Amino acid sequence: MAERSTERRKSIKKPEVGILQLRSVTLNTLRAMRRDPGSFLGFAIVAVVILAALLAPLLPLDDPTELDLKRKLLSPSTEHLLGTDHLGRDELSRLVFGARTTLLMSAASLVIIMTMASVVGGLSGYYGGWVDSGMMLVVDLLLAFPALILGVAVAGILGPSLINVMIAVSVVWWASHARVIRGMVLSARRREYVEAARAIGASDTRIVVFHISRNIVGPFVVLATLDMGWIILGIAGLSFLGLGAQPPTPEWGAMLNTSRSYMQTSPLLLLAPGVAIFLLVLGFNLLGDGIRDLLDPTTYR
Amino acid sequence: MTLPLLLLAISIITFMLLNFAPGDAAEITLRRQNGGITPSREAVAELRQELGLNDSLPVRYGRWVSNAVRGDLGESYRSGGSIATELFRRLPATLLLAATALALAVATGIPLGVMAAVKRGTWVDTACRLLALVGAAVPSYVLAPALMLLFAVYLDWLPAIGYGSPKTLILPAVALSFGTMAQLMRLTRASLLEVLGHDYMRTARAKGLSDSVVVWRHGLKNALLPVVTVLGTSMGYLLGGAVIIETIFGWPGIGQFVVTGISQRDYPVVQGFVLYVAILFSLVNLAVDFTYRWLDPKIHFGGTFN
């Protein structure tokens, strides 16, 4: 790993030519991606969804909360590309705005999860001793509960709202990552460069922030990317059980829930958010795989 | 990880869950006994005293734990029935579903993973990996209704609902097993490929052993170790996924029980359920740990890494 990082630094290190640096990074990435169509597809999917979510208010879409009972359950037409839902709202705009809600909530959960896992796992792995034992006990405790079940219980007790679902998912998920990050930090800690840094007299903070972080950033990003898939499914799953987004907020899991009643007469209403969730999760999975392979091509593909 | 300590901590967390829940236990109980009529404030206060709800937190916790140890998880707000009895009555249904789903996932996922590894690079491999990706990304609550419609309504091959005969088990178990199957397939494939590349494999081949012997005897044995580890967490995931599947299929297990409990804000049920499942899950993990050690006595646990 140490050799790899110096290599990369050598090839990109042109601090005075910022734009060129960006360009070569992009080209390198794209080239690597093109060699691996799966992950490129993943990247494309994720990028499209994120863009759509960010730009949603600017796009020429109907108001996703504006309902019109006289135009309910319409089939796709030029006016409503995906038809209308059971209250006459444009399905396409609900889908796009739903992407905003789903992505926002998932990203927020991811940030919380990763932060908590990093702090706990990092401290555990670096310091060891009773800090490690204590924190790992808490982690094991949380791991004793099957994730979805604890999530359902927490969300069920906190009450139905999107924020509560986010809290539930975050509380439940960070534990397993803490263990993984702890492992990463442990193995990174033993490297020579850490000992060298300590020998020079670098402080603990400096070691952690500069040396260890840089070296685990790769697997960390892979973990985060692959995890987005699970988080999205988890949030959508809890919304499906009625615990998440409240009407009229468009959110893919909640949309799946309400459209189940119309499954036989207007299957598109179920398929649209279902396929959307599937594609997004697939995209993150492919992207995660691709990044993992990029960082460590020695694993058989 | 000492089991008793873990169980103690589980019980504390579970108890705190109910503590944060809104609603007054005494009022809800009285209202139910009266057939929906709002009880008087005096009656509520009296019952609170009787039930010991005004005692301090540690005292209430102690009482709850001593009850739980004796098998009493309290009464449901909704029906007044014993939660422990109900959970125990419904557990076989969920276990049946989860175990069948696990068996299905193992029976399809592992062989497919092996096949994909052995035939790496061919269309078989690509097809299997595609299936794995799809299986990991499709939510069960989309797959389940789709399966129901296809096999029970349009093709009419299987019953959509019901409980008791093996036929009714098929659709729910398949819907539940999909995600785990995908995961097991990917894991088996990756693990086997990694093992196949090791030196001792080359040595075995060099010794003149045929390919199939190499794969099956040496490769598989070692490749399956990480898969076995995952079986424990898979069971947890299946127990969780069963909650959704049971709701959709009307399968009378503990998952359906807790979802009904949640929608009716029957908090003691939620609490009892979490405790029950956590203990169950811990036992399953323990069993997996033992199995892992048994399968390969060279692995040892405990202590810090060196």
Next chain:
Amino acid sequence: MTWHTRFLGLTFAILALAAIACGGSATATPVTSSTSNAPTESNASTDPAEERVLKVAMTFLDEAPDPYQAGWLAVPTGLAETLFRLSNNLNPEPWLASGAVQVEPTTWEVTLREGIKFHNGVLMDAAKVKGSLDLALLRRPGTKMLLDLDRIEVKDPLTVVIHTNSPNPVLPGLLTNQNTSIADPDTVPVSLDESAERSAMTGPYKLVSFTADQEMKVVAHTEYWQGTPALDRVEYVAFNQAETRLIALQSGDVDISINLSPQGAVVVGNDSSLDIKTAPPSGMLFMFVNHESPAMRDPLVRRAVAIAVDREAMSTGVADGHAVPAETMFPPGFLSCQSTAGYSYDPEAARELLAEAGYKDEDGDGIVEKDGNNLELVLQTYPEQPLLPPMLEVFQSMLKDIGVGAKVQIVEWTLASQGGYDLFGYSNGTTTTGDPGWALNRQFLTGGDENRGNFSSLAVDEIIGRLSRASDPAQRQQIACDALQAGQDEVALIPVMFPNRLYGISDSVEWASGPHAAQIYFIDYLIGLK
């Protein structure tokens, strides 16, 4: 041991676990004891292959069919019967009783039918009926409060004398309440904690087995007083999701599914082997007004909100035409009043009322405000009645039309009694005993059982008080109309619509009478298979 043995051992362990669970489920003991007290009579040696078995999908099977506690299950499934029942016009008519006479203001003489046999073959007589009624009052405090009886006496083997605490002209109507079912008191457990579902009742079917939330099996009561039931057995299952009930019907796993959604009706309509039977509504979908919330305290605001509801659109749009708009809390035809003004849709007038109340939109955000605060209402409801959440979502948009902001929350039904909202979407029956006084008491009276929004008006209370003292039917009708009008004027609650009840049946079902106007009557001795 080699690795294969270990691996096989693990697989075996998993399968063994499955087997244990499977075996466990086969011997799963139901909530109550599984030994059946009533022996399954099979005088008619019906070959199992030729048995006429009806399979029904219900919504709930969470309580055992105790005739005194869970009449809501015991009566519709044909297990239990009451002294009086409601006709299709929702008027009380004799059932197990043959008639009743109010000999004094507080005394009723009820004559019983002859020759009625309980499920255990014992004849029903006045002593048994008295015993059963006493048990009904004892076992459920709500029934005791509802009937408000002083004592019951036996006059002769076929006559029961009932003394009420205060003059009660509508006692027969109250005796249609499902928890006053008649069962053989000798078969009811002595302990109050033990359920009475195994007691001998009088209906065309008797209980064989009950497993909560799962299934219930009943068998024909061959000595049923009205004649031999048309079926040999009925099997009930329960799914609280309407979608699952629909699919069960489509796949042939059940013959009848109750409470289908309007969408379910569409699907069944498209299926030639299935049929939809529509029953007139028995419940009202409405909104509780929280009379303690700051916004709702203003009568002008309440009135504005009440007339902002486009009830026609709700019935056609949300319920797909399977509902009747509700301008008052009684369905059309139930209480005929000369001039009771119901709420009609008038958004213009609503805006004027808001302006009159001092609300204006000064900052141009589309929401009116007063004293710098936007008028934002909190709308809550529960999901078990599938029409309620969309109803509230649509209402949210109707409120926006008149400049009122709203937030929808899907919570649970008990929150209706706990404030914290402005409007709460709810479903209640208002025609249950056939007497308008019942609903007026429950919904309008200060402290009424179902007055969850804490509506309180001395004027309305006074009128309802007069109702309980009046005995002349014409007079009662007039007073009821007055009470209804008074409550409407003060916007005690906001009715929206009466949804029809939709039953999906397969074409093998023979149901000449169709569903009864009152939801409490469903399976009788006539329903059968072709």
